[in-house]
Amino acid sequence: xxxxxxxxxxxxxxxxxxxxxxxxxxxxxxxxxxxxxxxxxxxxxxxxxxxxxxxxxxxxxxxxxxxxxxxxxxxxxxxxxxxxxxxxxxxxxxxxxxxxxxxxxxxxxxxxxx
Numbered sequence: 001x002x003x004x005x006x007x008x009x010x011x012x013x014x015x016x017x018x019x020x021x022x023x024x025x026x027x028x029x030x031x032x033x034x035x036x037x038x039x040x041x042x043x044x045x046x047x048x049x050x051x052x053x054x055x056x057x058x059x060x061x062x063x064x065x066x067x068x069x070x071x072x073x074x075x076x077x078x079x080x081x082x083x084x085x086x087x088x089x090x091x092x093x094x095x096x097x098x099x100x101x102x103x104x105x106x107x108x109x110x111x112x113x114x
Contacts, residue, residue: 004068007044012067014042016060031055071108 017027028038040046057064065071
């Protein structure tokens with residue numbers, strides 16, 4: 001099992017927060033935590049509760065895998081690429097999606113090694 005890197009996770013939270021144009025104070029208020037605690041989370045110097053983690057995911061509209069490991073889920077556009085026609089058989093749909101998942105896992109592993 002991989003060990004969590006709280007510094008990297010905090011950095012991902014910071015990046016998404018800044019991408020949304022929010023201050024630490026804004027995100028902290030949305031999550032019901034202090035700005036000081038959020039600063040510690042973003043630096044990886046404090047470990048948050050599961051409840052706080054869920055609040056941050058919800059406020060940022062980010063998936064847990066994205067914040068924990070840097071792995072984002074497939075977008076609707078990508079899923080449609082693998083499933084362009086409703087007439088395709090279920091087996092073909094599953095094969096396309098399975099291939100997508102394998103590719104994304106490989107990319108994630110390569111990026112985690114860097």
